[in-house]
Amino acid sequence: MTRVAMTVNGKAVTGEVEGRTLLSSFLREDLHLTGTHVGCDTSQCGACVVHVNGQAVKACTMFAAEAEGADVTTIEGMANADGSLGTIQQAFQDFHGLQCGFCTPGMVMSAAALLKENPTPTEAEVRAYLEGNICRCTGYHNIVKAILAASGQSVPAVAAE
Amino acid sequence: MPDGGIGASSKRREDLRFLTGRGKYTDDINLQGQAHAHFVRSDVAHGRINSIDTSAASSMPGVIRIFTATDFEGVGGIPCGWQVTDRFGEVMQEPKHPILAEGKVRHVGDPICVVVADTLEQARDAADALVINITPLEAVLDMKAALAEGATKVHDDLNSNLCYDWGFVEENREAVAEAINNAHHVTTLELRNNRLVANPMEPRVAVGDYDFSTDEHTLYTTSQNPHVIRLLMGAFVLGIPEHKLRVVAPDVGGGFGAKIYHYAEEAFCTFAAKTIGRPVKWTSTRSEAFISDAHGRDHVTKIELALDENGKFLALRTDTHANMGAYLSTFAPSIPTWLHGTLMAGNYTTPLIYVNVKAVFTNTVPVDAYRGAGRPEATFQLERVVDKAAREMGIDPVELRRRNFITEFPYATPVAVEYDTGDYHATMDKLLQISDHAGFEGRAALSKANGKLRGFGIAHYIEACGIAPSNLVGQLGARAGLYESATVRVNATGSISVMTGSHSHGQGHETSFAQVVADMIGVDENQIDIVHGDTSKTPMGMGTYGSRSIAVGGSAMVRATEKIINKAKKIAAHLMEAAEGDIELKDGQFSVAGTDKSVAWGDVTLAAYVPHNYPLEDIEPGLEETAFYDPANFTYPSGAYGCEVEVDPATGKVTVVAFSAADDFGNIINPMIVEGQVHGGLAQGIGQAMIENCAYDDQGQLLSGSYxxxxxxxxxxxxxxxxxxxxxxxCTHNPLGVKGCGEAGAIGSPPALVNAVVDALQRAGHNVTHIDMPLSPDRVWAAMNS
Structure with missing residues (x-):
């Protein structure tokens, strides 16, 4: 077992992990941050996307030990300080960008990474960026709209097209 | 009236927990002292189990127990919930479906044994030390070959690999043949409806728990219908009476059919928790899901449509081989029969129809309902053959459909169902408008200038959903009722809890169901909570599938709320010393007609629980009512779908450039949620038509076994x-006038897309009349260059 220490959502955390323990397992099982979801075993689905030192990372592709000393943000750390939904989260609710909610944490984390990199993406750029996030419920239509809206671009209101 | 209510795009309340990581999915449940189960599955499609040596594995660190089939002697197999009677009056062949393989393995993924250990890693490590000796047998894969004389049998104790040979309507068989033989024109099409994997993003999970002090079992599971699981597993598999078995399906991350069925892993975890005296948890990996979740579709069909010289449909005959896989999943036999044959009239007045379906056992994963379930298979073949007929006869595909549309309702089809309402010309008109059909030629010219082939494809669908009614489905072989239930519990201060037998796994019931009750009473939606997914909290209900939640579950909730309102009016009449018949309820206020007397909703609810001034001689205190609703008929949503594609002639790559859907869902509760349901259905239908395919090699190995x-x-x-x-x-027969919207997108879109690609290729002069799904670049390119 290896001792790891990192910052998760602004709090210092430590844990004892096996070398093979994935960051996704450490977050879910040791820290009980179950908002990070695991939807596949081949690093395709993106439900486990978190930010590590500001970069979007699939938490199932990284060992917990590799995150030693890192600054990690998960979906649990995305709301405003007063607990209200952050801009991207609010846009997902306003534009019905989620249904079952399982892919949603990864979608929000990827969207945040995209908008940091490209503050006003085109529809095509949003779709291309989401290549690593699979949603089975929404057909992506409202996810794309939510991300465009979160970027401050004008988007037709939901159920008004 | 507060904001919201029926017709409002109320934002979803469930989103707050999903967007902040606070959803409670089954894998988020970890019970004190739980052990972990790892299923060891067959890696051959068909084989005889000679021996299982667990000795080395049993002594590995952390191993608690290793289970094999011998541990389940005396325990029932996984039951099938629907018995089909064949065209000769014989019941289907129904093989045993054991929890763990007994003597033989019958598909890649068939569970052989389970290692239960302190940690999942220990269970997996120990599984590697198992020595399982299997003699591979010939894998039965092709359905037609499986039915040949002398074919290897999937189940040695059955007569053959034929589950049933179903004819519908059998009495029409000769008349249909005669009409086809004598027709002016017959269009024939052979096609395959490709096998799919539902792939809800949340893999299945089961956590079993047992309380020795109360003799109560609890199963937490990723299910669309926890009461159905309790009934099937309790009564038919493990012999646990309902009052000692609680099934909880908390937040469930999508279902699409694959989470309807009772699976071996659920029974295993429930059984093992008592056996080892600790909670037992199993979480599917995605790779495991591909070989253990029921698959969908997989029909091979020949369809013939007879027309007169004016393009009127005279008769339709379809001959389908439907793959059941290795065992009968919960509702598998009903999908190619009653959910498929009954839809073959489509939107058309075809007077004579005959459907033959041969259901076949093969060494593949069991096949059952996937979004649409039978109706996409019916719609695909029908809308493809109509399109082909239009092209053969030189009639515009829209015009040919219009010539044959049903226009008078109710309409009794020759395939046993009666459509209550519809207006197919209206949906077709709307489609042509929203898709700018008139501007297509201009867009096609632009595509041509860019070196691309553009095509437009149309499909019109009907579906029978709101599945229901019990007496009818009972006659058709269902071993269950298909009603729905709701309990409306009004609390003393006026807030309301609605306990529904429907289940939400993405559909947003917590929001839309609350809108209905809020609208009926005239209170704010936030005063209403929707409770679902726990058999200990909700009345016996049949769950969510077949686009039935609002049509059947919503109607039960309306009936229970009506009972509440009737009783509340009695109380209000007493409080205001007025006649009950004079009491009106509007915006949460009870008033006496023609006077200014009124009492608020909260006054009446308080009186119900603090009955100091109360008509105790007439009615009981309290305000809680339950209703079970069993509808009179299915509902019949319909719609016109248009797909516009561009094909790259150099590569065969298809791009969907536009997709339009004009649906008739009857009345709408929450337009935002309805549109989201259509979007998702379209994505799955386009996925089927463009890229998705579940492929086996000739040994029965799943080639498409991961993302x-x-x-x-x-x-x-x-x-x-x-x-x-x-x-x-x-809809004319349910109180909300609703039809259901969950599956439409997946039903109407595949034929629209294939019709569009055929249109694009024919416009470019290619003599291509059909390409089997998925329309991958290699298949399209090959069709163009053959």
């Missing part, structure tokens, strides 16, 4: 959709 190989639609595979639901013919 590396099974093409899930990504954001950049799909366009923005144009959807409309303003064509409304309300």
């Amino acid at each position: 590396m190989d099974y093409a899930m639609p990504r954001a950049d595979d799909l366009p923005m959709f144009t959807v409309d639901h303003s064509s409304i013919t309300p």
Whole structure:
């Protein structure tokens, strides 16, 4: 077992992990941050996307030990300080960008990474960026709209097209 | 009236927990002292188990116990919930479906044994030390070969690999043959409806728990219908009476059919928890899901449509081989029969129809309902053959459909169902408008100038959903009722809890169901909570599938709320010393007609629980009512779908440039949620038609066994959709006038897409009349260059 220490959502955390323990397992099982979801075993689905030192990372592709000393943000750390939904989260609710909610944490984390990199993406750029996030419920239509809206671009209101 | 209510796009309350990581999915449940189960599955499609040596594995660190089939002697197999009677009056062949393989393995993924250990890693490590000796047998894969004389049998104790040979309507068989033989024109099409994997993003999970102090079992599971699981597993598998078995399906991350069925892993975890005296948890990996979740579709069909010289449909005959896989999943026999044959009239007045379905056992994963379930298979073949007929006869595909549309309702089809309402010309008109059909030629010219082939494809669908009614489905072989239930519990201060037998796994019931009750009483939606997914909290209900939640579950909730309102009016009449018949309820206020006397909702609810001034001689205190609703008929949503594609002639790559859907769902509760349902259905239908395919090799190995190989639609595979639901013919037999919207998108879109690609190729002079799904670049390119 290896001792790891990192910052998760602004709090210092430590844990004892096996070398093979994935960051996704450490977050879910040791820290009980179950908002990070695991939807596949081949690093395709993106439900486990978190930010590590500001970069979007699939938490199932990284060992917990590799995150030693890192600054990690998960979906649990995305709301405003007063607990209200952050801009991207609010846009997902306003534009019905989620249904079952399982892919949603990864979608929000990827969207945040995209908008940091490209503050006003085109529809095509949003779709291309989401290549690593699979949603089975929404057909992506409202996810794309939510991300465009979160970027401050004008988007037709939901159920008004 | 507060904001919200029926017709409002109320934002979803469940989103707050999903967007902040606070959803409670089954894998988020970890019980004190739980052990972990790892299923060891067959890696051959068909084989005889000679021996299982657990000795080395049993002594590995952390191993608690290793289970094999011998541990389940005396325990029932996984039951099938529907018995089909064949065209000779004989019941289907129904093999045993053991929890763990007994003597033989019958598909890759068939569970052989389970290692239960302190940690999942220990269970997996120990599984590697098992020595399982299996003699491989010939794998039965091709359905027609499986039915040949002398074919290897999947089940040695059955007569053959034929589950049933179903004819519908059998009495029409000769008349249909005669009409086809004598027709002016017959269009024939052979096609395959490709096998799919439902792939809800949350893999299945089961956590079993047992309380020795109360003799109560609890199963937490990723299910669309926890009461159905309790009934099937309790009564038929483990012999646990309902009052000692609680099934909880908390937040469930999508279902699409695959989470309807009772699976071996659920029974195993429930059984093992008592056996080892600790909670037992199993979480599927995605790779495991591909070989253990029921698959969908997989029909091979020949369809013939007879027409007169004016293009009127005279008769339709279809001959389908439907793959059941190795065992009968819960509702598998009903899908190619009663959910498929009954839809073969489509939107048309075809007077004579005969459907033959041969259901076949093969050494593949069991096949059952996947979004649409039988209705996509019916719609695909029908809308493809109509399109082909139009091209053969030189009639515009829209015009040919219009010539044959049903226009008078109710309409009794020759395939046993009666459509209550619809207006197919209206949905077709709406589609042509929203898709700018008139501007297509201009867009096609632009595509041509860019070196691309553009095509437009149309499909019109009907579906029978709101599945229901019990007496009818009972006659058709269902071993269950298909009603729905709701309990409306009004609390003393006026807030309301609605306990529904429907289940939400993405559909947003917590929001839309609350809108209905809020609208009926005239209180704010936030005063209403929707409780679902726990058999200990909700009345016996049949769950969510077949686009039935609002039509059946919503109607039960309306009935229970009506009872509440009737009783509340009695109390209000007493409080205001007025006649009950004079009491009106509006915006949460009870008033006496023609006077200014009124009492508020909260006054009446308080009186119900603090009955100091109360008509105790007439009615009981309290305000809680339950209703079970069993509908008189299915509901019949319909719609016109239009797909516009561009084909790259150099590569065969198809791009969906536009997709429009004009649906008639009857009345709409929450337009935002309805549109979201259509979007998702379209994505799954376009996925089926464009990229998704569940492929086996000739040894029965699943080639598309992970997201590396099974093409899930990504954001950049799909366009923005144009959807409309303003064509409304309300359902005539449920109190909300609703029809259901969950499956439409997946039903109507595959034929529209294939019709569009055929259109694009024919416009470019290619003599291509059909390409089997998925329309991958290699298949399209080969069709163009053959």
